[in-house]
Amino acid sequence: MALWTMILRKMAKNKWLQVNLWFGLTACVALFSSMPLYSHAIMQRTLIKELQQVQAERAVYPGYVRIGTTNSAERGDEKAEKAIANADRFAQTIPARTELAEQSSYRMRSTQKMKIYGADASEKEIKSQKTTGAFKTVDDLDRRVALVEGRMPQERDDGVFEAVVTNSFLLKVKRGLGEELIAESANEGMFRVVPVGIVETKPAADPYLPYITSEDSDGFLIPFDTFEREFTNGGKARVAELEWRYALDYEQMKLDLVDGFLTADRDIRRYFKGKLGVAEVNIPASAKVLGFQGLQSKLDVMLVSLYTPVMLMLAFYLYMAANLIIDRQKTDISVLRSRGASRLQIMTAYTVENLLMGLAALAAGPFLGVLLTKVLGASSGFLEFVQRSALEVSLSSASYRIAAIAVAAAIALVLIPAFLATRTSIVSHKQQSARMTGMSFWHKTGLDFVLVGISIYLLINFRSRQEDLKRLALDSDALRVDPLQFLMPTLFALGLGLLVLRVYPWFVRLLFWASRRWLTPALYHTLIHISRASSQYLTIKVFLVMTVATGLFSASAARTINDNMESKIRYSAGSDVTMTTRWESDAPPSTNPSYQQEANGSTTAAKRVQYMEPPFEPYRELEGLESAARVFIKDGSRYTAGKSGSSGSSTLMGIDTKAFGETAWMKDGLLDYSLNSYLNLIAENPKAVLISRSIAESAKVQPGDAIYISWDGLDPAPFTIYGIVDYWPSWNPLPSGEGADQEPPKLIVGHLNTIQNRLAVEPYEVWLKLKGGVTSQQIYDELTANKVKLTGYRDAKQELVQSKNDPFRMAINGVMTLGFSISMLICFFGFLLFWLLTLSGRTLQYGVLRAMGVPFPQLILMLISEQILTSGAAVLIGVGIGNMTSELFVPLFEMSFQTKSQAPPFQVVYRLGDYVHLYAIVGTMLAIGLLILGYRLTRIRIAQALKLGEE
Template structure:
């Protein structure tokens, strides 16, 4: 009890220090717990969104499951009936196996196909009748079909089957409702069944929005009551049941990311069970590929999150260590007195461990809730220090999040107990000796940790550069953004190592400054220089703290901006405008030959098509220009396999036909890709209808320069002559890089391009379909354009929406992690840096009250005391910020280019570019400046409140 009393009193006496330590522990818990929370939440949302996208693209409900199997048995014996019954039982277990609620279910049965003819048909009619159909059944038939004529069938016991049929099948059978038909099997038994169609049905989509019964899928046959089919065929064995089918609509919105493995296992179990058990099985599970793509994503995302969190984790570690060290520094005298009075090191450490446990439990009580908030902030990040009103992430506490939080607290407690453990080794005499002068070399510099970290980072950088060259040389491209976690860990290591390395020599620099001007320095500056040079170890932690904050902040800003800008530029360049449309053109092309006509027919048709040029009728362009919200529209003709010739050189090229004015107003082009602005090139060719621009690859291959003639044609057309006016390297939507297959051939030709006037191409060559590019007005929703296209029934056959693709790109979980964690990490770093800065200097100031009292007594004015404080801040905190800026720019130059490996070089057009934005620097410098200014004002205020007379009474000098 006495121990607890001592602990509580000690904590009360240092309540502000304990509060800062608790704050650091709470942020640590929140940060660590947010990792699994964010990983689960973002993957959960992405999973549901991708399933919904599957529905919008393929018009199939994401929870749809269809299992169909034939019956390989030729007879309906007991073994076959038992196999069908077991298959039914397994089908009923599908929702439970997948862990999803069944919103709708039905099953179907089909007999073998039978010849169908009228009961009163003559022998001649029977021979001529070609109609075939099966007797089939549908569970819940009464609720799923819509009668358009007649009535529902009843289960009769007189051997006659009443059935529903489609209008088309009844027409093929050449009979009316109520007229008896005969269904005769085509096997050796020649079984005959009497069937009377009593109703005509069609699909009723309103009956079941999740799983409608489509009569058009199997329209030939007789639909009888399910119970009757089971009694007469499945269990009665009157004829062979040829096929069985089970369909489910499962509630995919219930799917949790954590149950992905369960879903995949159930999918495999279903396929394994039905494959060959009854017959040949077919499966239609449209969400299977989407769900399978998420397997293993969490591990990759967790690794990336861990690497992204590394810099801020280092910051938190420094903060906790610094706060704990400051607390212990104030209590070293108490510890040494306890040791001198017989207290063991174990007893002292027990007391500090209990104190830390109390703080840790307090952090665990609040930290996870703060972690939930962190996770929501991560989900709202749209870029570095950019937030949008995105729908909230589905965040919920998990056991893994709390386990991670407990591990983080335990690790933090061990970290903050290190200063206490080291303090228990010092006696009261040693303590007084250490207080006399703080020039002792730090542990970091003694062990050479700075050199080790810098060397390690440089070694990894060298390996990454070699890897990048290999990727470029071998064209080993990835299909999606794949960021190596080391790309975030290496800069943090280099920033820490570089900061420690600079601070190793910084005290010598201060001594050099002091020595150079010792005759001219004012008393205040003289004192400050001596104080910093003799007590360099005292300032080491806060300086490393600020260096890490500024350096990693700059790197985070440049890395996030570079990744975002390159991904967005790639999409906008590929589309060319805000929206690119392909439209349907009327033409006189012959219908394609069917496969049944044979290879010779296809060859003849191809020759005929080639001999006779297809004539196209250009659709109206004006409706696209008049769409509400459209600022400008442009016609963009592309011919991929055009031919060029110049002198003795000819080859294949891509031909662009444009209207220069409309194209210049509509197309998107990144600045810096061309020698001059794109409008300059458009203005160059605008006056001459025969003027063209050519790609540099064509100019080098054909030895063509501006002013030379060039002839263009395609598909046997007469060549048209143009004049080269300019040479370009890039053009909106044109990829100047060889394809992946071409890259394997060292002699592969580079893609070539010719850009000319559309009107001239149409007049002198041919009129063929072109794309329509749209530029939207500021703030116009793309949905407005979609609705108008649908409402006006404009014949759109192809569609690319740059804005939609940008949104999908920003919703990628890995990109969201980069933007969210970098932003959150930077904000947290700034926050704890501010608290750490204040904590350090307030305690330093209060510890030097006596010193300031002596200086005042010696006659130094208060304004000079303030000057001493400012100069000390500039030479410590200010210098750390400057060093951080230098190191931040250095690691940006060294490591940001490595992110090029994360992009597919084959498709990375425009080329990868390092992006720095002035606003990021302004934000960073503003935050740091505000932090230092507020800190100085608070310190100045506290300094003005010091009672000098009382300070002198407390002293011993």
């Protein structure tokens, strides 16, 4: 009981310190518990979005399942009848096997095709009639079809089948409703059928799985029960085809159901393979789900690497807070030791105390982790948030398990200073208090040199890999970042920070030696104190250096990844929307535009296809459109240039210079001059062209030289070279094949009107630039309403959205934003904690100085100068190390992109706004800290401080 009393009294006495330590423990729990939550949540969101893409790509419901099979058995075969019944029972287990709820389902069956003619047909008509059809059925026929005319079929006892048919089938048999028809099969005899109704698809009956009558419109639809009685079980005709269709609730697809879903897919295919006949299983979602196998583990590894800098920051904070608390209580510990308390008893007390705080952190931390995960889900870029649907987050046993491990590790970390303090007697404690010049453990062990050496070694290895990828034009996975790419900068920043802080005290001593004659007493005291007690400030300086350096690196890395991915998409597209439309021409369906193959095998030039250019004005009149441009692109065109008559194949691009300049997107810095400067250069001369540097080097030509251009079936036309470009919107100058000896692509840019007049008129692309806030869907809907026939459509804005929804990119943006925010927050609390404890520990010193006659403004000056030489210096060192870390390590992220198709080239991105945010946060933190410290300094009572010193 006495132990509990002592613990509670000590915690109450140091409640402010305990709150800071509890805050660190809670942040640690929240951070670690958010890792599995965030990983699972973004993978879950991506999985659902990928499944939704099935509907956009294949125009089927994402939960669609179709099983179709033929039946090779003869009619009346009991074995086949049993196999069909077993197949029905197996199909009913599909929702349970996939663990997805059934939203809709139905069965379809049909007999073999029969010859159809009217019962009153003459012999001549019977022989000339070519119409065939089958008896078909579907579950819930009366609910799934819409009756256009007539009525639904009923049972008859005269051997005549009543059926409903489609209007197209009724026209083929040339009979009306109510007129008897004959379905004749060579093997199965004749059947009398009376069409009593005309039906069509009824989409409203089943929004998930509508029965489409137009898919197989030739035949007689009869009720399912009738079909089963007469054909499946009755054997009057062979059941030739069977089909089962399901619409499953794909939104119930969870990551832990992926393996079960793929197992169900394999079981379905295995069961129906050869069971009745030739089977076809169509589950469109399987291909998307298959891509998620193994992706979770890769994302978890990346998240651990992304969280590493924040983990180190939290570890620093916890150790610093615990160390400051123990420093404040070392006198009490040494007194207890001198009065007979064992180290085990003291450690037990501290262990119980920290367990209480750990349990409190474990109670609140996971819920804070859920909140953090939801905030991460709204991140679309570094420090950028959007209004997107919230992540589905729920606490799991894995979160609590990881949180418990984190609490245990954090408690072990904060108990280290207490354990070291129990080894100190009261005499040695007083000696250590008087001697503050000892070297820290980090510097004694040379940890700074070790960390810098390891990070430089890894950097050299990564650069070697990067050079190999560039030299051989090899490809790397799209945005699959190596975890070491985040761990290396952290190690480098920590090691270099410790190395700089190793020599920093010597800089302070040099500054003191050089200026000691002109120093005021306050500054003289400050420099003496900092130079002699440098190890006292090491923890807070390392803390600030790491915060600033990792913050700058995170900002630069996130901006670089985001900017290069977005630039790649926008550059390759050329504009917001690019599309091709159908042109009218005189080409027969099977005619090649340039040549035709003669029957005897010889090839001769064919008549060139003449195209009729559609009007372009309707595109300019689209609402929400800023500009539109015609862009003709002809791959495989031929050129001849240079004194030696060098020739080769190239891509020819024809443009309208003014419209192209208003519409196309081009990244700054890729050309020697701006894009519009090149367009203005060729605008005045219709024969002027721009060529790629690859043509200029291979043909040894320069501006002013002539170049002849043509393509198959055309005579070469002369043009004049006006400029040389390295990049151009939508054109990739990098070789498409692997290997260093690949020939680089070539490009020629000229006037579209000149190309059409001198060479030929052929279909071109239409590039559109949209106004701000206008979606491409609005443009697409308007084009559809205007009956514009599109043959190709690319939406760069939609590709950008899909890119931002990539789970790895979401992880990078979310975790870096979180890491930066948490680092700034704990840096503020750590700063205040350190300086408030330092100030309270030096109350006697300030009281003596005041008693000696030092004015209060001089004390404030001492405090400010001390802050500048410690915290301010640490921030400046952090800025320098952060910039150096970014310069060295951010270029390595080029390996995370497809090196052979990275156009425009990879570029490290720095944004001034990130620096402003960082400096504003750090500056605000220091200013608030100084105000609080100044206020605390004004509260010091000199008499009380001196009395404390006497005691």
